[in-house]
Amino acid sequence: MQPARPLSLVITTYDRPDALAAVVRACFMQDDKNFEIIIADDGSAANTAACIEQLARASPVPLKHVWQPDQGFRAAMARNRGILAARGGYIVFLDGDCIPQHDFIARHRALARPGRLVSGSRVLMSEALTRRVLDDGIDVAAASSVTHLGWRLGGHINKVAQLLVRWPDIGRRIGSNARRFNWRRIKSCNLGVWRSDLERVNGFDESFTGWGYEDSDLVLRLFHAGVLRTDGAFATEVFHLWHREAGRDRAGSNLQEVLARAGTGITQAVKGLHEHANTRLTPALPPGWTAQPSTLRINTRPPLPSPPAASRAHTSTRPTAPPASHPPAAGCTESPAASRAG
Helix, strand or coil: CCCCCEEEEEEECCHHHHHHHHHHHHHHHHCCCCCEEEEEECCCHHHHHHHHHHHHHCCCCCCCEEEEECCCCCCCHHHHHHHCCCCCEEEEECCCCECCCCCHHHHHHCCCCCCCEEECHHHHHHHHHHHHHHHCCHCCCCCCHHHHHHHHCCCCCCCCCHHHCCCCCHHHHHHHHHCCHHHHCCCEEEECCCCCCCHHHHCCCHHHHCCCCCCHHHHHHHHCCCCCCEEEECCCEEECCCCCCCCCCCCCHHHHHHHHHHCCCCCCCCCCCCHHCCCCCCCCCCCCCCCCHHCCCCCCCCCCCCCCCCCCCCCCCCCCCCCCCCCCCCCCCCHHHHHCCC
């Protein structure tokens, strides 16, 4: 059963507009264009908003930008705000450094079944290939099988079979049951979930801050609520652009919290979607950005008070340039801080 309403694609980002532009442009080239894009921004600077403005003007699908002030790694809150801004009954989560193949939306839609989530996987790219993709505007999703094989033999991607073979959908339902459920292997960088199931468990838990395991906690609670997994491998692969790891100071405590919840049967987020019940969609933009949001096709949430300047120890720097084959959008070059993605 396919989602009845248009699908919503929620893309998380933080201060990496060059990667975001490559991801969003790949979304523009989807075979199935019955979807909308929600960019869930965890506090990027004004150049990301400028980049999104340029992308929105060229977008063949509805595009919204949901921004919150930079108060550290708050991916759970960013995704919840993305959910609340979405119109679709089925929501696919994608990270802003993961480039989808051209049939990504179509494959997620085809695999969607009531009572199930779809967990996809990612093809990790080397630093050198990532630089080429961003510098030269290489369309990795359109590359040939021979090119993919060459990248694999050259050590530039970590796997290739998933790009060469399509696994029949009927096989995905065999053995995808409770006994094989493993929350550790499901990541929100490529994840499809029914909106009704997200609302049933109160979405992502915003009590998880800092890098790590807020997505594991979500899928664990979904499983406790009776939602099972459909494997999206060999159908929904994305190309994960290289970046240095963000700081993982909270990873240990976040993991311990998930492990503690695993045996409890808990389904509800401590702080999630329901806590935004009285939040209104009103215009808001990053500090220093003065354009009118109505001209950007952007909807955002009310800003929280801006925090004092804080250390960016949880990020790292890797200078790159925008894709050369596309005229760079204003601000679509990498910011001083690197990706917060996993």
